[in-house]
Amino acid sequence: MAFGPHLLLAALEGLVTSAVLALTALGLSLVFGVMRVVNVAHGEFYMLGAVIAWWVASLVGGHPAVGFLAALVISPLIVGVIAFAAERLVLARLSYSPEATIVATIGMLYILQQAALSLYGPEARPVPPPFNYRILLPWFGYSGYKLSVVVASALLLLATWYVLAKTRIGLVMRATQYDRETAQAFGIPVGQVYAGVFALGAMLAAVAAVLIVPISQAHYLMGHDPLLLSFIVVIIGGLGSLRGTVVAAVAIGMADGIISVFFSPTLAKIIATLLVALVLVFRPQGLFGETAR
Amino acid sequence: MTAVLTISGLDCYYGAVQVLRGFSLTLERGEVHCLLGRNGAGKTTALKAIMGLVPARAGSIVLKGRELTRLPPHEVPKAGIAYVPQGRRxxxxxxxxxxxxxxxxxxxxxxxxxxxxxxxxxxxxxxxxxxxxxxxxxxxxxxxxxxxxxxxPDVLLLDEPTEGLMPSMIARIRETVATLGQRGVSTILVEQRVDAVLPVATRVTFVDTGRARQTVAVEEVRANPGMVMHYVGVT
Structure with a gap:
């Protein structure tokens, strides 16, 4: 294949990675931005989303699209409920202390991972894509489903932006993010907002996983890479910044896709990690973040 | 006059340190009640305790017959108390x-x-x-x-509203507080600058080491500058 089409293929792969990464990282970024909690278990909510998607799709049967759509609704809901319960039962009782919540979410990571291993098993299992359609470009054919993942992610990111910027729920979340004590003095039930945000963050990761599971496979250890890449994205973009998260996810995803195709996936990870180090040294608040108050 | 807010025997702590000791105060309808005292006397903590932001270990806060002491902080403003924190926030x-x-x-x-x-x-x-x-x-x-x-709100809590402001703006704030009083809104005003608040105050409570030491009519404070000197350290 000539260089041009090869580059286009790499860019398309990078775009799919970017789209899924943006959703996953946005969940992590929201949780940190509003709650100041570093959720080390975020990747496990992603893994749960994929595992539950496989379970739902297997139970529903029939046309793959029916199982997939059922998974797209049910899986994030179940993950959201689990995250809500974890927030109420664990994080709220630790009074959101930064150090204690890091340790607690590490504990959650292992509990969720081992629960998945026990109940789901060590196998990697695929979920059939809802449709099989190849877009025929002059140089190669490309999966229509992969492009639909990009469109779905973009729509979800837009919806999240709309909720945060234009609705009362978003106003309440932003007020809690900016000043927890003043938010309480204006009738905002901060504990409930935190629980909702933690659930929403986990649900965004779960949606990303449901979208990706027809391309990769559901596996109990699949949460590690998304967690690492999400941290890279939110550190570069700026914790709590939606715009920064999207820009950084596109940059990291595209670089990952292109460098992986032309050189090696390991080199892509090395460059991303180097970029994080540079951002931490020269702009610790991230490209679009603000200095901590 | 009718008591809108009654605070009785409030004890509050920051960790192991007691910052309010049996703090008591009564706020009448439409009055501007000023809390004066040195830095660290407990004035801001008293406002935060009323808002439920600093939990009370003992005592009670009653707004128009409704007990607020055990309410979660986000329920207090819904009952009718509004808070303007120090530094505006x-x-x-x-x-x-x-x-x-x-x-x-x-x-x-x-x-x-x-x-x-x-x-x-x-x-x-x-x-x-x-x-x-x-x-x-x-x-x-x-x-x-x-x-x-x-x-x-029925009650407005103002914490150092004149901090860092020009005299013309301070006059505007005084004017607004007086207007609110005429409309029946009761105000608790915490201030360091005695001159800025006395023209608008109805009564003054002097706060010292977490206690409401003395509550007097503003005329009495004007007539007795030594009182301000004793509790605040400046006139």
Whole structure:
């Protein structure tokens, strides 16, 4: 294949990675931005989303699209409920202390991972894509489903932006993010907002996983890479910044896709990690973040 | 006069340190009640305790017959107490309109309340789309008060509202507090600057080491400057 089409293929792969990464990282970024909690278990909510998607799709049967759509609704809901319960039962009782919540979410990571291993098993299992359609470009054919993942992610990111910027729920979340004590003095039930945000963050990761599971496979250890890449994205973009998260996810995803195709996936990870180090040294608040108050 | 807010024997702690010791105070309808005392005397803590932001280990806070002491902090403003914290604590990244919206949402108030608040602070009407963090100090103080008044509160708690402001702005704030008093809103005003608050105060409570030591009519304070010197250290 000539260089041009090869580059286009790499860019398309990078775009799919970017789209899924943006959703996953946005969940992590929201949780940190509003709650100041570093959720080390975020990747496990992603893994749960994929595992539950496989379970739902297997139970529903029939046309793959029916199982997939059922998974797209049910899986994030179940993950959201689990995250809500974890927030109420664990994080709220630790009074959101930064150090204690890091340790607690590490504990959650292992509990969720081992629960998945026990109940789901060590196998990697695929979920059939809802449709099989190849877009025929002059140089190669490309999966229509992969492009639909990009469109779905973009729509979800837009919806999240709309909720945060234009609705009362978003106003309440932003007020809690900016000043927890003043938010309480204006009738905002901060504990409930935190629980909702933690659930929403986990649900965004779960949606990303449901979208990706027809391309990769559901596996109990699949949460590690998304967690690492999400941290890279939110550190570069700026914790709590939606715009920064999207820009950084596109940059990291595209670089990952292109460098992986032309050189090696390991080199892509090395460059991303180097970029994080540079951002931490020269702009610790991230490209679009603000200095901590 | 009728007592709107009654605080009795309030004990509060920061960790192991007791900061309020049997703090008691009665607030009448429409009065401007000033808390004076040195730095660290417990004035700000008293306001935070009323808002439920610092939990009370003993004592009671009763607003118009309703016990507030054990309410979660977010329920206190809904009962009718609005708080303007020290340093304004605006949501600086939000617009003026969004800050007001937060205030309106607290007790489910609507456009009518918003309009009456903007009549009181007409300058804010021109700034509705501006980010509140970019307002001048005086404008920020106006917005902080406007946001609180969006609750249509029975009681307004003002913590050092004149801090860092020009004399003309201080006069505006005094004027607004007096107007609110005439409308039946009771105010607890915490201040370091005695000269800034005495013209508008009805009664003064001197706070020292976490206790409300003495409550007197403002005329008595004017007649006896030594009292201010004793509790605040300046006149």
């Amino acid at each position: 605006l949501f600086a990244e939000m617009t003026v309109a969004e800050n007001l919206e937060i205030g309106l949402m607290t007790r489910g108030k609507g456009d009518q309340t918003r309009e009456s608040v903007l009549e009181l602070f007409p300058l804010l009407r021109e700034r509705l789309r501006q980010r509140s963090g970019t307002l001048s100090g005086g404008e920020q103080q106006m917005l902080a008060m406007a946001r609180a008044l969006c609750l249509e």
